[in-house]
Amino acid sequence: MPSTDRRGRERAERHQLIITAARELAEAEGWDAVTTRRLAERVEYSQPVLYGHFDGKDAIVRAVALEGFAELAAQLGRAQPDGPSLHGVCTAYLDFADRRPALYQAMFVLPTDLKFASDETPEPLRAAFGELVTALIGQTSFPELLAELLWSALHGLAVLTQSGRIPAAGQAQRVDALVERMSHHARARTTTGRQSR
CATH class of the missing domain: 1.10.357.10 (Tetracycline Repressor, domain 2)
Known part of the structure; x- marks a missing residue:
């Protein structure tokens, strides 16, 4: 598999992981608990990586x-x-x-x-x-x-x-x-x- 395809797939997986984590956190603690810091901790990526996928909350x-x-x-x-x-x-x-x-x-x-x-x-x-x-x-x-x-x-x-x-x-x-x-x-x-x- 070409590296660009692999990178694209990994990016899509990270993107979905962030969305899933946000949903889980919101259902457990409410939307006020969903912050970029909490999400970054939950998905084990840095906040800059998170901002590479989403502009913010x-x-x-x-x-x-x-x-x-x-x-x-x-x-x-x-x-x-x-x-x-x-x-x-x-x-x-x-x-x-x-x-x-x-x-x-x-x-x-x-x-x-x-x-x-x-x-x-x-x-x-x-x-x-x-x-x-x-x-x-x-x-x-x-x-x-x-x-x-x-x-x-x-x-x-x-x-x-x-x-x-x-x-x-x-x-x-x-x-x-x-x-x-x-x-x-x-x-x-x-x-x-x-x-x-």
């Missing part, structure tokens, strides 16, 4: 968030293997947020330069949103708009539950109510739209 959070969106898209996709499943997607989304709170924070709470609903939106973000849209296909003639509302509701439920503002025990009932209202609204709008043409 914000860049690390961005990389973690991108991984998170790819994982979220995969989980939402697995929730609807036989076609659109609004209930499956809602449950999978909230389960993802509950099981990976620090990752969810990196994706949706901590500041990053990731752009949503833009020509510059990275593919993992598009893929995750696309799974929300897929869950609504067949129920409405405007699945993208309804997917934004669905996402907003799920995000609110996730954050309120994580912060203890609403009890986790009622989450299944909230999902049932959300799915029922979204489905009812979508059917009503589709029927109204057809009658007005």
Whole structure:
């Protein structure tokens, strides 16, 4: 193997090691504990090596968030293997947020330069949103708009539950109510739209 290929592979491995260490540290101790000094110690590289991969903590959070969106898209996709499943997607989304709170924070709470609903939106973000849209296909003639509302509701439920503002025990009932209202609204709008043409 040429030395340039080996160096490239080693660089990619170091890059991933830093991201993984940041995720593990954040899940164990919170994002405040994730510093370049702590990460350098954890991965056993000097801080200059760390800065050779990332400009600082914000860049690390961005990389973690991108991984998170790819994982979220995969989980939402697995929730609807036989076609659109609004209930499956809602449950999978909230389960993802509950099981990976620090990752969810990196994706949706901590500041990053990731752009949503833009020509510059990275593919993992598009893929995750696309799974929300897929869950609504067949129920409405405007699945993208309804997917934004669905996402907003799920995000609110996730954050309120994580912060203890609403009890986790009622989450299944909230999902049932959300799915029922979204489905009812979508059917009503589709029927109204057809009658007005």
